[in-house]
Amino acid sequence: MKKASLLLAILLSFLIVGCTKQELRTPSEQGTRPNDGTIPFASVSELRALQASENIVNYEIARKAAVLDMASFFNEFSELGATAPYSLSSEPVVIYEKTGEPKFYEFIVFDSKGVGFATITTFARKEVNTFSACVLPYIREYSLENSQMYSSVYPEIPTKLQLRSVPNSNLLGDTPEILTKNEVSDFWRRIENESDVFDIPDEALLQRSQTSLRSLKNYTIPKFDKDNLKRTRFAGWCGPSAMAWVYRGFFTHYKGDKIPLHGDAFSSYDHAKYSMYRNSDNRNTSYISDECPLIKDIEVKSRTLEGIIKGATLPDDFDKTVKEFFPGFYIDRHKGAIKGAPRRAIQRGNPVYMVVVTGDVQLHYIIGFGTKDKYGWFGIHSDSWILVTDNGTQISKHNYMPYYRSSNFFNYSNKYTHMGEFVQP
CATH class of the missing domain: 3.90.70 (Cathepsin B; Chain A)
Structure with missing residues (x-):
């Protein structure tokens, strides 16, 4: 068997998790989408069309990273009352900027009965030198207007509870840390020419991750x-x-x-x-x-x-x-x-x-x-x-x-x- 690719090595380096005694599985066609169709998953053709832009992360790579995140949060998912084995949606919901450019991929985690209960959000653009954005113990309300727009109601914020920004940025004082273009471009340059990770089943990816995991501490x-x-x-x-x-x-x-x-x-x-x-x-x-x-x-x-x-x-x-x-x-x-x-x-x-x-x-x-x-x-x-x-x-x-x-x-x-x-x- 061909040795693990550079891309796989990077995935494991950044997102290694253990799956000992954890029940995870590769999602079946029946287990990746809710029966009522309330989650607006993007189609494969739509996702591939987005990747015509060099700035967009390949969703298949993002999903492999999300699979490892799913295993990493096994205990937290169990505490939510979700029954294992867990599976991950084969395609994500795409969250867009108001400019129409993708911002995030939201992959849905399903329990043993095929009920979605959590969300693993990854970056859709090559603006950071990593994959994961956040893990949410719920599924957002996609029936709301503009629910897939980051600039509108993502996340949904009641007017009374939001803190608006100050027009004069000097009032804020500190300068936020911004990743340099070199940091980001170097990371994605190491990945762009790698593709064999797509052929690795979820179970095999998790098994390989065990060999590199040393410690996972909460x-x-x-x-x-x-x-x-x-x-x-x-x-x-x-x-x-x-x-x-x-x-x-x-x-x-x-x-x-x-x-x-x-x-x-x-x-x-x-x-x-x-x-x-x-x-x-x-x-x-x-x-x-x-x-x-x-x-x-x-x-x-x-x-x-x-x-x-x-x-x-x-x-x-x-x-x-x-x-x-x-x-x-x-x-x-x-x-x-x-x-x-x-x-x-x-x-x-x-x-x-x-x-x-x-x-x-x-x-x-x-x-x-x-x-x-x-x-x-x-x-x-x-x-x-x-x-x-x-x-x-x-x-x-x-x-x-x-x-x-x-x-x-x-x-x-x-x-x-x-x-x-x-x-x-």
Whole structure:
């Protein structure tokens, strides 16, 4: 048999996973599409037509990477209640920019009954030197208008919960790290002339990956590794809500009053001050009202530009508010080279806030508090994901728990603007 190609070696180097005792299979024709046809998978002819552009990633290569991601998230999929064996759609849903150029490929993960329950998103354009963008524990609502447009409702963001960008970029301060063209072009140049990976069945690819896997480690900051905290959201704008969630991870009370968590009985806290409710269609996640004292006080302190940007919390104001509200804590703002910084901060036991671009003109605060890391030969770190949560804009609106987002996505050109580490001296 011909030795593994350069492309396969790169795939394994970046996306190696173990599949020992994991039930995975090559999807059958019957198992790759839902019977009701609600997921708008692209046809093979459509996908091949897109690849006429040199800037578009071959979807078959992207799918092989997604197969390895599927195995890497076996435990997380099991925790969702999905029964193995799992399979991956043979074609993706294509997400487009408003310019009409592909942005992402969304591959759907199916359970043993052929029911789709998760999404593995890969980059559709050669703008980053990796494959994976994020892994979502749900399937987006494709019946909505413009659901396949990244610039419109991807992800779907309720107006009240979004943080809009500032027209004057100087107000934002830091300069985001942008991958150089050489970094990206060198990566894809190594892949372009390779094609034999297409002929490798899913099972064979997974078996080969086992020979290179040395370690796959998960870490969640202990204070935040609590089911009831993960199921709790603070309603309101994303900046104050993100800060309040981290506050509750470190402190149980604010001004002498207990801050409730999902599952608490109403008698265990002052209901008049901390109103907690659940959406009628989701009994597994609780929201704390933005009228609570913690959120209201945070908003007053962190809204120095309220008259200019409605609802916005700028990073400098976020940092100052943390120093005032969190006894013994301060924010270490990472500037300049931020690649890998969230993962290293979390592994030090410090949660991080990240301001990410969720559309052409929208910025959003998310909180990172866990990591999933891959290590190959000689203990060399090869890839990682960050466990993130927020105020519900990208998570609870779909009634799901926090999810893992590829750390590479945070270094994506212009899609990561700020990162702050919650530090306790």
